[in-house]
Amino acid sequence: MKVHIIGGGNLGVSIALGLSKFSKNNQITVTRRNTSSIMHLEQSGIIVSTDNTLQIQEADLIILTVKPYQVDTVLTEILPKITNKTIASAVSGVDIAALQDKTNGAHTIIRIMPNIAAQFGESATCISFQDKDKSTAENVIALFQDLGTAPVIDEKLMDAATVLAASGTAFALRYIRASMQAGIEIGFDWKTALAISAQTVKGAAEMLMEEQVHPEQLIDRVTTPQGCTIAGLNDMEMHGFSSSLIRGIKTSLKQIKG
Ligand SMILES: NC(=O)c1ccc[n+]([C@@H]2O[C@H](COP(=O)([O-])OP(=O)(O)OC[C@H]3O[C@@H](n4cnc5c(N)ncnc54)[C@H](OP(=O)(O)O)[C@@H]3O)[C@@H](O)[C@H]2O)c1
Structure with a gap:
């Protein structure tokens, strides 16, 4: 899978490192505006960039790990460059309906709630999605099962x-x-x-x-x-x-x- 993580902070880096270690055959990209503190990820084969749109059209999965107030800026930047993508959002407090609204219903939205133990393959990543997206969600669930457990929960329990x-x-x-x-x-x-x-x-x-x-x-x-x-x-x-x-x-x- 080509996994494109936007927001290389505490959680984004944990997921990237976890995927590079515990999930085989992925190509991982991590972006943030100031990459100086995460260049070490390249030693684990992870692509690091300040460009949120770097080869994003080829991504199988886009993971959002930015703060809630940063979502709109990121979406404004990436939406013109992508069609029919799967976006997994770890952003707390922003629900699937709001994300669908922000993305004009043009992408599959999955909500994920991992924790930083993803880096050690020990996250408990709760996952929610709409029934129509079940088959797409299976791939996301499988990916996060590589990083620990990935229980599917009702979205109303996401908080x-x-x-x-x-x-x-x-x-x-x-x-x-x-x-x-x-x-x-x-x-x-x-x-x-x-x-x-x-x-x-x-x-x-x-x-x-x-x-x-x-x-x-x-x-x-x-x-x-x-x-x-x-x-x-x-x-x-x-x-x-x-x-x-x-x-x-x-x-x-x-x-x-x-
Ligand atoms: N930390 C956790 O344990 C945890 C667990 C579950 C969910 N979450 C959720 O995950 C999200 C991130 O949390 P965090 O603790 O990882 O926060 P964080 O450490 O502040 O990471 C957010 C990252 O986003 C980057 N960023 C900000 N604006 C950006 C932009 N326009 N384009 C690209 N990157 C941008 C920031 O780097 P630059 O300023 O260099 O761009 C920063 O590294 C939050 O919504 C949080 O609720 C966190």
Whole structure:
């Protein structure tokens, strides 16, 4: 596939690097206005350019990874150069109907919500599309399955997916940081504490995904009656561990919806 990524920032670069490493037989182009910080992508065989229209008519897939307020400028630039393309938009808060409107209904619009773990083949990329575009969407789904998981969701859940899967990366990292800080208090240097905390989270996630069970079933295997784990867990819950996370996720969603 020829994949043309417009917006070589945090997400665009993660997708480009992920595709170059985990998805075979693609030709990837990444554009942004100032390319000095992303020239290193060329070492991975990725074409880097300031020209958003560079060979765009040959692209099989155009991926938009610019900020919402940058979409109109980009579309004004590329629309005169393209016909009947598939445009996958990772832009948060801009829905398929709005994008179809902006592109005069002349292209297939797919919404994608990846996260920056795409670079490591571990994104949870939620995907939405209209029923009529199912066969085109299959190719996009397959591409993002190379970069992790790619669940198809109802578009009305796209904002929720942004919070759970994209912002969720920051929430998970903050959990690891807190765990690491506690690790330092109880005796480890920060590097050892971080390595232990990160691997422990990875292990917990692997178990959940492998066994497909509710987390509480696995927690039950770790919590010995009268043991240290249940004592710590109950103390955390009394200080708002789960409720503060739930509140934060709902606050993020309110912020997107404006
Ligand atoms: N970061 C995430 O984890 C994440 C996850 C899911 C979705 N998203 C969504 O993805 C989008 C990008 O997020 P981000 O965090 O990657 O933002 P970012 O780091 O600011 O990247 C946006 C990039 O777009 C480039 N750009 C701006 N105007 C352009 C133009 N006219 N032509 C070409 N490139 C242009 C900017 O570079 P120049 O200024 O050099 O042009 C910048 O590198 C947002 O809509 C965000 O909501 C992000």
